[in-house]
Amino acid sequence: MRKPIVAIVGRPNVGKSTFFNKMAGSRISIVDDTPGVTRDRIYADVSWLNYDFVMIDTGGIEPNKENVILRQMRNQAEIAIETADVILFMVDGKAGLTNEDHEIALMLRKAKTPVIVAVNKLDKTDLPADFYEFYNLGMGELYPISSVNQFRLGDLLDKIVSYFPGELISDYDEVVTKIAVLGKPNVGKSSLVNALLGKERVIVSDIAGTTRDAIDTPFELNGQKYVFIDTAGIRRKSRIKEDIEKYSVIRAFSAVDRSDVCLIVVDSTEGVSEQDKKIAGYAHDCGKGIIVLGNKWDLIEDKEFKYNDVYAGIRNELAFMTYAPIMFISALTKQRVHKIIDMVNHVQSQRSVRIPTGALNDVLNDAIYKHQPPSHKGKRLKIYYGTQVDIQPPTFALFVNNPELCHFSYLRYLSNRLRDHFAFEGTTLRIKIRPR
16 A cells, blocks of 8 residues: 655755654654664655655755756655656745746746645734745645644645545455565665566666655466565665655655565675664564565675575574564575565565464463562562454554553563464564553
């Protein structure tokens, strides 16, 4: 399921980031307790009425003395047009209409993407006379708002969601297994997809970042339907020099959101990088099935001698997801490539396992007997019983006397005991604590 994407464009200091942060509910810098999962975003998940969508803050388009404003505007506008399903063009109602606004509007009028004009910084009921000048942009209806005071935002959001095409809500039916191929640039993701499909379906180049968007490739094998989502290479933030690569990152994370199983492709000759950890961490956060593929195994010399070291290195760097299977492959020579789909099927089946309540509580009672729950200030946690409440990923609810007494380390212990008995290979487990 791909969420619609809304891009905010406009010149600097018109209030784009303020509006973005209000929609996101906070300033966007997400920190997670899982090692390597901290990530800065220029996008946020937003909900309005019954719609969930992704909002992008594009940053301002600034003129300078070298007169590169037209090129900057063109870059920003083209990226927004190519990436977004709806474009929110924001202007400054206090500063009035500017030449820069006209230049941006000129670019956006050429787009087939719907464009909505929001006139920001208008926090009074009566509109100033200058407001009507913005009709000269030739962009149709204007929406006066105040991002700071969240004034008139409802009408604007109603207009935004009215443009969402229905086909985005459900890209494929539920029987299709959606596989996202993730990793840094130039680790062989596109070559891997081509090797699995047996044909050249994705452009392959030695230039890092050749694939700049998520490319869906449906296929069928042994009566089972699949979709490969080959994503753009995700670079370290400091290395993102082209604006368009920022949006490739957005598309890649969006691909994770609508996938079932993620293939984390790493370079066997280099090991796991910090960026690999962030990619894997995002998939882990989303509760997706995960398989780690050590590509370029054909370049490893003394394979039998180095196997344990390479395997241990990957496992150590991705210690927060020890449940994920690791496979060493070569997209170039197709070594073990034929085994990947079998592993995808296995992981997807593990994500869908349902544990009978009786069997679940037998395991929980045994775990509690061997290691008593924690206590705090003389009060001990009591776990009355547990039940499975969801699948994909498997999710369990534990009913207890006091949720505040349940330390995360004890939940990790219980999670490990569940894995000892029921495997759950390749999938995260979620345990929710509820009062009795």
